Structure formats: structure tokens, C-alpha cells
Amino acid sequence: MSDPILTQVEQLPVQTLPTGTRLLVEGEATGKLYILIEGKLAILREGVAVATIERPGAVIGEISVLLGHAHSATVTALAPSRLHVIEDGLGYLQSHPGLALEIARLTSARLASTTALLVELTHQTSGRKIEQGLLQRIFALLGEARPAQQPVRPQTPSHE
Numbered sequence: 001m002s003d004p005i006l007t008q009v010e011q012l013p014v015q016t017l018p019t020g021t022r023l024l025v026e027g028e029a030t031g032k033l034y035i036l037i038e039g040k041l042a043i044l045r046e047g048v049a050v051a052t053i054e055r056p057g058a059v060i061g062e063i064s065v066l067l068g069h070a071h072s073a074t075v076t077a078l079a080p081s082r083l084h085v086i087e088d089g090l091g092y093l094q095s096h097p098g099l100a101l102e103i104a105r106l107t108s109a110r111l112a113s114t115t116a117l118l119v120e121l122t123h124q125t126s127g128r129k130i131e132q133g134l135l136q137r138i139f140a141l142l143g144e145a146r147p148a149q150q151p152v153r154p155q156t157p158s159h160e
Contacts, residue, residue, distance in 0.1 A: 003057030005106075008099045009035050012084040017077040024061060024075040033089035034060040039081020045073040052078065062103050065089035115142065 014037065017023060023034065026045065036058040043051040050073065053060065060083070064071045068090075086092045093100040118138060125131035 005057040017081045026074045029070040033086040035084040037082040040079040
């Protein structure tokens with residue numbers, strides 16, 4: 001069975017990354033989306049490894065594009081990788097609602113899994129005030145999160 005996201009972007013340009021190459025840098029804004037064709041990527045936030053991605057069809061950069069923020073993590077190739085590149089991620093999603101819906105489904109599945117793990121952790125740390133306090137803060141943030149009002153546009157180099 002083919003991946004529904006890869007099927008929708010198969011005509012887009014492809015970028016090849018050698019091992020060790022950074023694709024995205026935390027704190028920078030590019031406005032780009034990437035779709036993994038093959039390879040292996042590391043996701044680090046504030047120096048903490050939060051994920052390894054190797055599933056064809058995985059979307060990279062969607063949080064930044066959808067929330068209008070700078071990239072929240074650094075993405076580096078752990079193995080030679082190939083990705084489809086969408087230069088104007090927000091514009092592309094606005095004109096391709098089928099892809100936007102697939103990304104929304106993936107994001108919702110991640111949120112549901114994360115919430116389930118947080119509930120499990122809440123049960124496991126019952127009676128531990130510090131852990132319970134942190135978990136309550138996380139649950140409060142999940143209920144209050146709001147998207148950015150204005151999308152952040154990619155940074156352009158200054159020639160001053």
C-alpha cells in the first residue's frame with residue numbers, strides 16, 4: 001500500500017542529504033515542508049533527542065509552518081536521506097487541502113498518543129507532588145494552546 005502523503009507530493013523536487021547534514025536548525029524560520037522518501041533523521045530540541053524519523057511519508061517542518069513559528073527543533077540526517085521539498089509550505093497546504101488533512105490526521109494521532117502516555121505517567125507518579133505538578137502544567141497547556149496570529153515568514157539573509 002502506498003503512503004497517502006508521498007502519493008500527493010511525488011511530482012515535487014527532491015533534496016538529497018548526506019549523513020550528518022542539517023536539514024533544519026532550531027530557532028530559524030524557513031517556511032519549508034519536507035516529506036521523507038527514504039533515510040533516517042534525528043530530531044533534537046534544545047540538545048535533547050526527541051525522535052528518530054525513518055518512515056517514508058513522514059512530514060518534517062509542519063509545526064513551524066502551521067503555527068507560524070521558527071523551527072522548534074534541529075533535524076539532522078543520521079543516514080543518507082532523500083526528501084521531497086515544498087518551498088512555501090503554508091501556501092502549498094492552502095492550495096492542497098488533501099495534504100493538509102493528512103498532516104492534520106498525523107498531528108492528531110501524535111497528540112492522542114502523547115496524551116495517553118501522560119495519563120499513564122500520571123497514574124504511575126500518583127502521590128509524587130513534583131511530578132504531578134509538572135503533569136498538571138502539561139495538561140493545562142494542552143487545553144490552552146493557541147495558534148500564532150501571524151505566520152512567520154522565512155528569514156532572509158541580511159547583506160549589510
